[in-house]
Structures are given as C-alpha cells and as structure tokens.
Amino acid sequence: MSHFGRTGPPDIADTYSLLVLNITFRTSADDLFPLFDKYGKVVDIFIPRDRRTGESRGFAFVRYKYAEEAQKAVDRLDGRVVDGREMAVQFAKYGPNAERIHQGRIIEKVPGIKGSSRSRSPRRRYRDDYHRDREYRRSRSRSVDRYERDRYRQRERDYRHRSRSRSLSPDYDRDRGRGRDRKHHRRSPSVDSASPARRSPSPHRKESPRRSLSPTKGSPERRVRNERSPTPRSRSPPGREMDSRSPSPRVDED
DNA sequence: GTTGAGCGTT
Numbered sequence: 001m002s003h004f005g006r007t008g009p010p011d012i013a014d015t016y017s018l019l020v021l022n023i024t025f026r027t028s029a030d031d032l033f034p035l036f037d038k039y040g041k042v043v044d045i046f047i048p049r050d051r052r053t054g055e056s057r058g059f060a061f062v063r064y065k066y067a068e069e070a071q072k073a074v075d076r077l078d079g080r081v082v083d084g085r086e087m088a089v090q091f092a093k094y095g096p097n098a099e100r101i102h103q104g105r106i107i108e109k110v111p112g113i114k115g116s117s118r119s120r121s122p123r124r125r126y127r128d129d130y131h132r133d134r135e136y137r138r139s140r141s142r143s144v145d146r147y148e149r150d151r152y153r154q155r156e157r158d159y160r161h162r163s164r165s166r167s168l169s170p171d172y173d174r175d176r177g178r179g180r181d182r183k184h185h186r187r188s189p190s191v192d193s194a195s196p197a198r199r200s201p202s203p204h205r206k207e208s209p210r211r212s213l214s215p216t217k218g219s220p221e222r223r224v225r226n227e228r229s230p231t232p233r234s235r236s237p238p239g240r241e242m243d244s245r246s247p248s249p250r251v252d253e254d
Numbered sequence: 255g256t257t258g259a260g261c262g263t264t
Contacts, residue, residue: 019261048262061262085258096262 015043015063016070017092024083025056031082036062039076040069061092 020032029045036042047060064070070091078089 017262021260022258025257046262057260057262058258059260059262088260092261094261098261 015065016067017095018062018064018070018074019090019092020060020062020077021058021088021090022085023056023058023060023087024085025058027056027060027083027085027087029060032060032062035077035080035082036064036073039073041065062089 018036023032027047029047032045032047033042036045041064043063043065045060045062047056049056062070062073064073074089074091077087080087080089
C-alpha cells in the first residue's frame with residue numbers, strides 16, 4: 001500500500017488527482033501519504049522528479065478515491081507547513097495527457113476550491129536547469145535522447161525572468177562572512193598585511209579561450225603596427241620642411 | 255551543496 005514508487009499510473013479513471021506544490025525537495029510520497037491519507041483514501045501518490053538528477057521537482061500528485069475526500073484534503077492540507085515549508089494543495093488542472101481531467105464536476109459541487117481560479121503563471125524549473133542543460137547539451141550528442149530534450153523544451157519555452165526571492169539580506173552576508181573569516185583567516189598571516197589589493201595579479205584582459213593560445217605570439221610585425229609615431233624620422237617641424245629637401249645634409253637639430 | 259514557479263510516470 002505504501003508502494004507509490006511503482007511504475008505507471010494505477011487507475012486514474014475513478015480517482016481524483018490533487019496537485020501539491022511548494023513542498024520541499026526532500027519530501028517523498030511516503031511523507032505525504034500519512035498526511036493525505038488521514039483525510040481520505042489515497043489511491044496513489046506520484047512525485048515527478050528529474051530524469052538526470054533524480055531529485056524531486058518540488059511538487060507531487062496525490063490521487064484520491066473520492067472527490068469529497070480530495071476536496072477536504074485540499075481545504076485542510078492546503079497551506080499546511082510540512083518540513084518547514086508551506087505546501088499548496090489544489091486540484092490538478094491537467095492530467096498526465098496534458099488534457100483536462102474529469103474532476104471539473106467536483107468544483108461545481110463545491111465552489112469553494114482555491115485552485116479553481118488559478119491564474120496561469122510563468123513556470124520555471126530550478127536555476128541549475130539551464131546551467132546543467134548547457135553542459136548537458138554540449139557534452140551530449142544532438143541525436144541522442146530526443147525524447148527528453150523535447151520534454152524539457154516545452155517547459156523552458158515558458159521560461160521567464162521573474163523576481164527572485166528577496167531573501168538576501170545584508171545581515172546574512174555580513175554574518176556569514178565574519179564567521180568564516182574568524183576561522184579561515186588565520187591560516188595566512190602574510191595575506192593580512194601583504195595583500196592590500198586582492199585584484200587579479202594579471203591586468204591582462206581575459207581573451208577568448210579559443211584565442212588564449214595566441215599563435216602569433218612570435219610575430220614582431222604585428223606589434224610594429226602604426227602606433228602614433230612609427231617613423232620618428234618623418235617628423236618635420238614647421239619651417240624646417242625645406243630642410244628635409246635641402247641638399248645639404250647638415251643636421252641643424254639642436 | 256544549491257534552488258522555489260508550477261501540472262505527472264512504466
């Protein structure tokens with residue numbers, strides 16, 4: 001009964017799916033089972049997880065046998081703090097087939113569901129997604145795992161820069177930096193006085209990695225380009241221009 | 255080791 005991690009959906013015909021959002025990344029189906037099972041008969045619980053990392057995405061689907069129980073769970077578990085995080089329980093709008101499910105009638109009977117008027121918001125995955133995706137694609141062949149790529153594409157297509165949490169506080173950095181300084185700053189006594197500027201020792205600008213080798217490092221001609229006065233001899237002061245043409249090689253320079 | 259809006263699998 002507790003085996004929710006089996007393969008494939010059991011029977012979604014007579015079951016109602018509830019979407020649980022805002023749950024911790026460490027919350028598993030077994031952890032949600034006792035919570036949802038207390039309010040009704042849970043048929044199955046499924047938590048989508050990454051295919052590469054294998055970690056939870058932060059949301060889960062709970063299927064109830066009866067709609068009334070599911071609705072009660074939504075009203076009771078919605079806003080419940082689990083593992084220090086407030087999870088949001090609401091009826092799923094779309095089914096596994098990316099289509100609307102037949103649970104709409106439940107909303108009609110109980111017009112008190114919070115998930116009934118849920119505005120569409122730009123969804124995004126974790127921040128590692130694009131980081132990992134970049135290296136992933138670059139390392140992977142373009143003709144491999146097209147299925148996965150296609151799946152993730154539909155998700156990233158709605159990617160949008162949203163306002164990140166303003167959880168960052170000056171106190172946090174200050175506290176953290178100070179704490180670490182106390183313990184790790186004692187290993188280098190010379191750095192304390194011989195490091196007025198920790199700037200990059202090489203003022204040279206970082207060129208492109210591909211051009212980093214600079215194959216023309218032994219080409220003196222390149223550096224002898226026209227700087228400003230490539231030919232100091234060509235300097236002709238005003239009034240002395242005739243001097244240059246003067247047949248007399250007399251140097252009148254002082 | 256991390257993250258935080260959203261809609262799902264053998």
